[in-house]
Amino acid sequence: MSTAIDTTTAAPVAEKLTKKQLIADHPTWCPGCGDFAVLAVFYKVLEKLQIPQEKIVVVAGIGCSSRFPYFMNTHSLHFIHGRALPLATGISLSRPDVHVFVFGGDGDGFSIGGNHLNHAARKNIRLTYVIMDNFVYGLTKNQTSPTTPIGRKSKTDPVGAIDRPINPMKQLLASGATFIGRTHATQVKHMDELFTRAIEHDGFSVIECLSECTMFYPGAFDDGNPRKGGAFDVIDEKQHDVKDDVAAFKLADLPSPGKFGVFYQVKRPTKNELEQRWIDDSQAKLGGASQKDILKKRFEAMR
Amino acid sequence: MSAPAVSVPSSSAHTLRNAVIRLAGNSQDGIQSIGGFLARLAGRTAQEVMTYMTIPSTISGGPSIFQVHLGSGEVLTAGDDADVLVAFYQHSYDSHISALRNGGICLYDSGEVTEIKHERGIHYFGIPFTAATVEALGGSARDRGKNMLVLGLICAVFGLDKDKLVTIVSRQFGKKDESVLRNALLAFDAGYAYQIGDLEKFTFVPGEAQDANRISTDGNQMLSLGLLAAGVRYGSAYPITPWSPIMETLRSELPKYGGVFVQAEDELAAVSMAIGAAFAGHLAITGSSGPGISLKQEALGYASMAELPLIVVNVQRGGPSTGLPTSVEQSDLMQAIYGSHGDTPRFVLAPKDVEDCFYIALEAGRIARKYSCPVIILSDQALSSRIEAFTEPDVDKHWVEPSLDLSPRGEDFRPYPLDKTTRHAPPGTKMAAGKYPHISGLEHDEWGHPSGNAKMHQEMTNKRRQKLLDAAAEFPLPEIHGESAGDALLIAWGSAWGPVKEATDRLRSEGYHVGAANMRHLHPMPNGLEKIIAGYKHVIAVEMNDSGAYGFGQLAMLLRARYADPKIKSVCKTDGLAFRVREIVTGVEKHLAAN
Ligand SMILES: Cc1ncc(C[n+]2csc(CCOP(=O)(O)OP(=O)(O)O)c2C)c(N)n1
Ligand code: SF4
Ligand SMILES: [Mg+2]
Numbered sequence: 001m002s003t004a005i006d007t008t009t010a011a012p013v014a015e016k017l018t019k020k021q022l023i024a025d026h027p028t029w030c031p032g033c034g035d036f037a038v039l040a041v042f043y044k045v046l047e048k049l050q051i052p053q054e055k056i057v058v059v060a061g062i063g064c065s066s067r068f069p070y071f072m073n074t075h076s077l078h079f080i081h082g083r084a085l086p087l088a089t090g091i092s093l094s095r096p097d098v099h100v101f102v103f104g105g106d107g108d109g110f111s112i113g114g115n116h117l118n119h120a121a122r123k124n125i126r127l128t129y130v131i132m133d134n135f136v137y138g139l140t141k142n143q144t145s146p147t148t149p150i151g152r153k154s155k156t157d158p159v160g161a162i163d164r165p166i167n168p169m170k171q172l173l174a175s176g177a178t179f180i181g182r183t184h185a186t187q188v189k190h191m192d193e194l195f196t197r198a199i200e201h202d203g204f205s206v207i208e209c210l211s212e213c214t215m216f217y218p219g220a221f222d223d224g225n226p227r228k229g230g231a232f233d234v235i236d237e238k239q240h241d242v243k244d245d246v247a248a249f250k251l252a253d254l255p256s257p258g259k260f261g262v263f264y265q266v267k268r269p270t271k272n273e274l275e276q277r278w279i280d281d282s283q284a285k286l287g288g289a290s291q292k293d294i295l296k297k298r299f300e301a302m303r
Numbered sequence: 304m305s306a307p308a309v310s311v312p313s314s315s316a317h318t319l320r321n322a323v324i325r326l327a328g329n330s331q332d333g334i335q336s337i338g339g340f341l342a343r344l345a346g347r348t349a350q351e352v353m354t355y356m357t358i359p360s361t362i363s364g365g366p367s368i369f370q371v372h373l374g375s376g377e378v379l380t381a382g383d384d385a386d387v388l389v390a391f392y393q394h395s396y397d398s399h400i401s402a403l404r405n406g407g408i409c410l411y412d413s414g415e416v417t418e419i420k421h422e423r424g425i426h427y428f429g430i431p432f433t434a435a436t437v438e439a440l441g442g443s444a445r446d447r448g449k450n451m452l453v454l455g456l457i458c459a460v461f462g463l464d465k466d467k468l469v470t471i472v473s474r475q476f477g478k479k480d481e482s483v484l485r486n487a488l489l490a491f492d493a494g495y496a497y498q499i500g501d502l503e504k505f506t507f508v509p510g511e512a513q514d515a516n517r518i519s520t521d522g523n524q525m526l527s528l529g530l531l532a533a534g535v536r537y538g539s540a541y542p543i544t545p546w547s548p549i550m551e552t553l554r555s556e557l558p559k560y561g562g563v564f565v566q567a568e569d570e571l572a573a574v575s576m577a578i579g580a581a582f583a584g585h586l587a588i589t590g591s592s593g594p595g596i597s598l599k600q601e602a603l604g605y606a607s608m609a610e611l612p613l614i615v616v617n618v619q620r621g622g623p624s625t626g627l628p629t630s631v632e633q634s635d636l637m638q639a640i641y642g643s644h645g646d647t648p649r650f651v652l653a654p655k656d657v658e659d660c661f662y663i664a665l666e667a668g669r670i671a672r673k674y675s676c677p678v679i680i681l682s683d684q685a686l687s688s689r690i691e692a693f694t695e696p697d698v699d700k701h702w703v704e705p706s707l708d709l710s711p712r713g714e715d716f717r718p719y720p721l722d723k724t725t726r727h728a729p730p731g732t733k734m735a736a737g738k739y740p741h742i743s744g745l746e747h748d749e750w751g752h753p754s755g756n757a758k759m760h761q762e763m764t765n766k767r768r769q770k771l772l773d774a775a776a777e778f779p780l781p782e783i784h785g786e787s788a789g790d791a792l793l794i795a796w797g798s799a800w801g802p803v804k805e806a807t808d809r810l811r812s813e814g815y816h817v818g819a820a821n822m823r824h825l826h827p828m829p830n831g832l833e834k835i836i837a838g839y840k841h842v843i844a845v846e847m848n849d850s851g852a853y854g855f856g857q858l859a860m861l862l863r864a865r866y867a868d869p870k871i872k873s874v875c876k877t878d879g880l881a882f883r884v885r886e887i888v889t890g891v892e893k894h895l896a897a898n
Contacts, residue, residue: 005707057730075730077582077742080605086572090579093563094537098730119568275563282558291560292702295531299695302518
């Protein structure tokens with residue numbers, strides 16, 4: 001055994017995971033909130049992938065979107081504002097046997113948690129992160145967020161936002177994330193496909209999902225919704241090489257609603273893998289000495 | 304130094320029970336290694352030792368001292384005054400000659416120190432440290448190696464066990480290039496053979512600590528090894544002085560134990576990662592000093608609320624703000640207990656000396672597991688870096704095997720039962736009833752569902768508070784050193800304990816009836832302390848923090864709040880230095896004279 005603690009459970013019993021099992025509390029979101037669709041698709045994808053229920057871990061920070069864990073009948077944790085990624089890092093690195101999912105908002109991810117995003121991404125922590133971007137602070141009732149477009153009025157920008165919003169795709173490309181996608185909460189099939197690919201990616205996979213706040217920013221993403229006269233323009237991966245970050249950067253520059261799909265995907269060793277390699281090497285050098293004996297030897301050397 | 308005094312140079316050898324040697328130079332002169340070698344030798348020759356050093360907070364180095372207190376019997380402090388001063392430069396001489404006691408010995412580099420004041424019966428011996436080293440090693444060595452020359456001198460003056468010292472030096476330098484060891488030993492031998500002139504030779508009476516396996520090391524090392532023994536396998540932190548050596552040790556050691564220590568992007572991330580590992584079912588650790596501990600407070604409050612076990616080490620340094628990064632202070636006690644918003648029960652412990660750093664880590668692990676709650680260990684800068692010699696811990700006896708309980712949980716499982724202590728079911732655990740737990744920082748019901756219900760908030764607050772009440776009933780009372788009733792009880796915590804113990808002895812030798820107690824369990828305090836306090840006219844908390852608006856230090860405030868007794872007083876200071884015994888004695892005498 002190479003890890004500190006044995007994480008193997010009793011022999012797996014072939015139980016089928018159903019969507020119904022995954023449903024917990026009825027979501028407290030406002031009627032019509034885009035987040036409902038994200039949740040529904042996530043249930044479906046988990047059912048499709050048949051991940052054992054007890055191995056699904058859903059965590060979040062604070063925000064409307066970050067209420068997500070309460071609606072999942074899985075191991076779940078609702079943390080503090082902006083710190084869900086480092087929390088998830090702690091779970092992922094210490095429990096190779098579970099699947100870690102992080103959900104949150106644009107404020108949680110790009111503002112208060114912005115620096116954590118950079119570091120979890122560059123370390124390539126094995127987990128999947130969905131940013132439900134509504135271009136506004138929903139839970140605290142309509143303040144400007146880091147993705148709010150210039151000119152949009154909010155309670156903290158009564159004459160319209162003046163600060164340049166961040167470009168999520170560019171931010172994520174620069175961060176070193178190894179799977180970067182963009183989708184829209186009204187496009188159920190696309191979400192399903194993207195979530196599936198993100199989960200199957202071995203590394204830090206992150207998706208920006210435009211998810212409308214019907215309460216404070218209705219119509220924000222109509223231009224990406226064909227039913228509302230917009231255009232849902234999916235990246236053609238025959239044209240776009242997902243390993244080409246410069247090309248992805250150019251795609252990210254397109255004006256709203258921009259492109260949807262996989263912007264970038266590469267294979268790079270995860271921190272999980274690299275730490276495990278160090279563990280294996282260290283333990284190999286010790287020739288199978290027990291942990292207790294390693295400590296005893298350490299004291300002997302101090303005499 | 305106790306009798307006989309070193310004051311009269313003569314040809315006859317004097318026997319000593321203890322001696323305080325202060326090495327004053329620049330940090331790049333390797334004076335820390337001289338001190339380290341002496342401390343290690345003490346451990347191997349059944350002596351006791353305590354060291355004290357100052358480090359310039361700039362990287363390029365600068366004036367620095369290393370003080371070693373060697374003793375054949377108990378050594379409780381690094382020494383108020385030095386018996387021997389070794390001055391490498393004029394500035395070292397100028398700054399530290401006042402720390403040398405009357406009639407003490409000053410060895411100085413005669414190539415550097417040109418002006419000396421003949422006063423207070425001090426005996427001066429000028430030795431060309433640099434020139435003699437160059438002579439021993441050849442011109443290319445210049446002044447590198449002069450620390451080894453000085454070590455040789457000290458070895459000769461105090462009749463130290465040369466063979467053992469050479470073994471220790473060889474072990475240290477043997478890892479490096481062969482020529483490094485050769486030069487070190489050449490310089491050492493030159494110092495050992497140097498004819499100092501009319502200086503008597505001393506010998507220590509045999510050390511009394513005759514137990515078998517003695518080691519000498521510092522508090523940060525012992526705390527790190529204690530955490531390993533306690534079953535800690537995962538943690539995260541961000542570098543800061545004087546905490547960093549603990550994270551460096553854990554980062555290097557944990558892979559051997561199958562664990563991972565992550566260097567996080569900041570302290571908010573570090574505590575969050577540790578909480579993640581705790582939620583994942585492990586005993587996890589984070590730590591920091593000063594500013595970093597402030598940054599962790601929001602997440603620490605979460606750990607109390609979500610009832611997750613966590614060890615948090617605070618190696619206290621001088622505050623506020625960036626404060627004095629390399630100086631000692633004990634001004635984070637209130638923060639440790641009350642630093643987060645809301646009512647956030649958590650436990651606070653403090654090790655009393657270097658050896659205890661190991662055992663306090665075990666105790667922290669025990670409490671964190673038992674109560675599923677954060678435990679803060681308040682170490683301090685003095686404990687972190689000073690070296691002491693003591694008996695190696697019995698690893699077999701104290702070893703805690705890490706475990707992860709993924710056994711399926713029954714129908715009656717709830718993460719936050721009102722009538723029981725929380726025992727989380729970590730991810731990977733199957734829930735027999737098919738209902739999975741939510742871990743929450745929002746006030747919640749027994750299942751972890753958010754609940755704004757007034758009654759539920761009160762009941763959950765009671766549930767969380769109950770841990771403190773149960774622990775107070777279980778925690779051991781401090782032992783009393785000295786008299787168990789009388790004029791005054793001195794109460795210490797952390798590194799103040801050594802000097803407080805010695806001050807107690809001194810006050811008793813002056814005729815006062817004094818006892819001393821050390822608080823390892825600071826929050827909650829053990830029940831029954833009131834019975835101890837009842838026996839004394841004065842109760843004086845001795846601590847390195849400011850007396851604030853009301854004239855009381857932080858522990859004194861807590862004791863006053865708990866016992867509402869006006870006889871509880873304070874002896875406080877914040878000059879960045881460890882307590883001198885004399886300061887405590889004077890402070891206590893002032894209180895005793897007041898009525
Ligand atoms: C440290 C801290 N600061 C501020 C808040 C208040 N707060 C809660 S959620 C939130 C913003 C939420 O916006 P976003 O992350 O975009 O989520 P949304 O509600 O829009 O889904 C803020 C400012 C908090 N909970 N904690
Ligand atoms: S406030 Fe906006 S984001 Fe929050 S639940 Fe309502 S619609 Fe959704
Ligand atoms: Mg938002």
